Amino acid sequence: MCQRYGMSLLAVLVVIGCGGGQPQDAAxxxxxxxxxxxxxxxxxxxxxxxxxxxxxxxxxNVTVQFEGAAPARTKIKMDADPVCRQQPAAAxxxxxxxxxSNGTLKNVFVYxxxxxxxxxxTPSTPATLEQSGCWYRPHVxxxxxxxxLDIVNSDATLHNINAKPTTNTPFNIxxxxxxxxxxxxxxxPEVMVKFKCNVHPWMSAYAAVLTxxxxxxxxxxxxxxxxxxxxxxxxLEAWHETYGTQTQTVTVADGETKSVxxxxxxx
Amino acid sequence: xxxxxxxxxxxxAGALVTSTDSGLAVPDWPxxxxxxxxxxxxxxxxxxxxxxxxxxxxxxxxxxxxWLGFVERRxxxxxxxxxxxxxxxxxxxxxxxxxxxxxxPQVSIAHATLGPAVFCLVVCLAQVTAPSWTAxxxxxxxxxxxxxxxxxxxxxxxxALQLVLGAVLRHTGGGLAWHLTGAACLLAAWGWLMQRxxxxxxxxxxxxxxxxxxxxxxxxxxxxxxxxxxxxxxxGVVTVHVGMGALVLAQAVLLVMVSEQAAS
Ligand SMILES: [Cu+2]
Numbered sequence: 001m002c003q004r005y006g007m008s009l010l011a012v013l014v015v016i017g018c019g020g021g022q023p024q025d026a027a028x029x030x031x032x033x034x035x036x037x038x039x040x041x042x043x044x045x046x047x048x049x050x051x052x053x054x055x056x057x058x059x060x061n062v063t064v065q066f067e068g069a070a071p072a073r074t075k076i077k078m079d080a081d082p083v084c085r086q087q088p089a090a091a092x093x094x095x096x097x098x099x100x101s102n103g104t105l106k107n108v109f110v111y112x113x114x115x116x117x118x119x120x121x122t123p124s125t126p127a128t129l130e131q132s133g134c135w136y137r138p139h140v141x142x143x144x145x146x147x148x149l150d151i152v153n154s155d156a157t158l159h160n161i162n163a164k165p166t167t168n169t170p171f172n173i174x175x176x177x178x179x180x181x182x183x184x185x186x187x188x189p190e191v192m193v194k195f196k197c198n199v200h201p202w203m204s205a206y207a208a209v210l211t212x213x214x215x216x217x218x219x220x221x222x223x224x225x226x227x228x229x230x231x232x233x234x235x236l237e238a239w240h241e242t243y244g245t246q247t248q249t250v251t252v253a254d255g256e257t258k259s260v261x262x263x264x265x266x267x
Numbered sequence: 268x269x270x271x272x273x274x275x276x277x278x279x280a281g282a283l284v285t286s287t288d289s290g291l292a293v294p295d296w297p298x299x300x301x302x303x304x305x306x307x308x309x310x311x312x313x314x315x316x317x318x319x320x321x322x323x324x325x326x327x328x329x330x331x332x333x334w335l336g337f338v339e340r341r342x343x344x345x346x347x348x349x350x351x352x353x354x355x356x357x358x359x360x361x362x363x364x365x366x367x368x369x370x371x372p373q374v375s376i377a378h379a380t381l382g383p384a385v386f387c388l389v390v391c392l393a394q395v396t397a398p399s400w401t402a403x404x405x406x407x408x409x410x411x412x413x414x415x416x417x418x419x420x421x422x423x424x425x426x427a428l429q430l431v432l433g434a435v436l437r438h439t440g441g442g443l444a445w446h447l448t449g450a451a452c453l454l455a456a457w458g459w460l461m462q463r464x465x466x467x468x469x470x471x472x473x474x475x476x477x478x479x480x481x482x483x484x485x486x487x488x489x490x491x492x493x494x495x496x497x498x499x500x501x502x503g504v505v506t507v508h509v510g511m512g513a514l515v516l517a518q519a520v521l522l523v524m525v526s527e528q529a530a531s
Contacts, residue, residue, distance in 0.1 A: 080308060080309040080310075080312075081308035081309045082308070083308070084308075084309075157306070157308060158300055158305060158306065158308065158311065160291060160292055160293065160294045162291045162294075162369075170369055171369075172291045172294040172369055173294055174293070174294040174295055174300050174301075176300040176301070176302075176305065197292075197310075198288060198289050198290065198291045198292035198309075198310040198314075199289075199292045199308060199309040199310045199311050200309045200310070201287070201288060201289075201309070201310060
């Protein structure tokens with residue numbers, strides 16, 4: 001018996017090796033629903049702290065267009081936590097790619113990458129990252145170096161906030177009780193810092209830490225505004241969590257408002 | 268024996284923590300959210316569940332070591348028990364460090380490697396304290412080089428190395444080629460050992476079953492490894508793959524022990 005065993009085991013391996021098919025995309029197996037309308041959300045993101053004025057009078061209005069077929073958004077199952085499941089609108093959908101009804105792309109972070117000279121005061125008003133309905137609000141936001149960031153738990157469940165910067169210091173904090181608030185600061189500029197909750201693996205958020213206030217996030221109309229710019233030539237970068245980054249150069253004079261369009265294409 | 272099974276459950280629970288990316292779902296250690304028993308929602312279920320099973324296994328190994336200390340006559344078996352206890356304590360501390368230092372790869376890899384080692388120690392303890400162990404088998408003239416024992420040792424070392432490489436792949440995403448090479452080496456070593464055992468008469472009945480089990484585990488393990496790669500690491504398959512890795516190591520070490528016994 002010992003004689004044949006080895007050969008048959010090897011034969012099994014060979015058969016399996018030959019029968020290995022194409023790699024399959026695990027993501028394709030997740031439950032997806034095609035939704036032509038923009039997904040319903042629990043509530044609007046809390047009013048984001050407006051960037052402090054940069055002292056100038058020029059502005060750039062950015063529109064982020066989207067080309068191609070919008071990928072279907074993954075429905076999030078919150079069964080793992082009874083508190084999350086009880087949310088009024090449990091029909092949360094992934095925010096990885098949100099294409100607005102007017103064919104624009106939401107949650108694109110637009111900022112001045114190069115050209116902002118001088119130093120800008122650190123705002124004392126904190127930026128806020130709220131956990132509400134087992135969801136980060138806002139999903140994408142910006143703040144300045146050393147500007148306080150209030151991380152708030154508005155849920156009657158436990159969250160951990162796992163910040164994963166690469167140049168700043170990472171942290172992982174616990175907020176087991178509703179109403180808890182933790183204030184954090186990032187000491188160095190970094191685009192982007194990812195936030196994750198490991199209790200609820202679907203929760204993610206991105207924060208850009210900049211030395212200046214020239215940034216905005218595209219909204220439900222695909223619009224983002226960079227305001228308070230001094231006259232000059234700037235490199236604008238548009239960042240999207242799935243589609244990466246694009247840059248454009250724009251020159252503005254004092255008091256001038258220019259329009260710039262970025263276009264991201266479906267992959 | 269019960270401790271061995273419990274330790275294996277602990278390994279699976281630990282593997283699930285990484286598979287589900289729940290390692291940091293509980294930011295504090297040794298307490299969980301400042302509590303002994305936090306609500307087991309979402310990722311906390313995996314992380315805190317792993318901690319609770321770990322505590323239970325730790326106590327079982329403590330009990331085992333104390334019991335051996337009192338009743339075991341063979342000194343080396345007592346020391347084996349103490350080293351299992353020491354290893355499980357160290358493993359607990361490493362686990363705490365993964366949480367407190369936000370999963371640095373070195374600590375995670377050490378934690379993922381020491382786990383199967385503890386399992387292996389407990390399996391060996393179960394084997395040598397079993398009533399069947401003391402029975403002396405027939406002698407066998409073993410003169411050829413390399414000896415069965417040496418081959419078995421090579422196999423066990425390769426299995427251990429392969430566990431480390433697997434952990435590196437899992438926690439850094441790098442070193443796939445090494446992990447595949449390890450698999451090929453393991454299979455080759457196993458084939459060699461199989462070949463040698465076939466040529467022996469006396470110990471064959473003893474070793475044959477052991478080697479066959481090992482071969483079966485190896486092939487299953489390669490299939491699972493292939494599946495995890497093709498399907499981009501589904502939680503269930505990878506978790507079983509990690510657990511099986513520990514079984515391969517334990518089986519290889521048992522093989523060494525049996526061949527040792529056969530040669531004595
Ligand atoms: Cu959470």
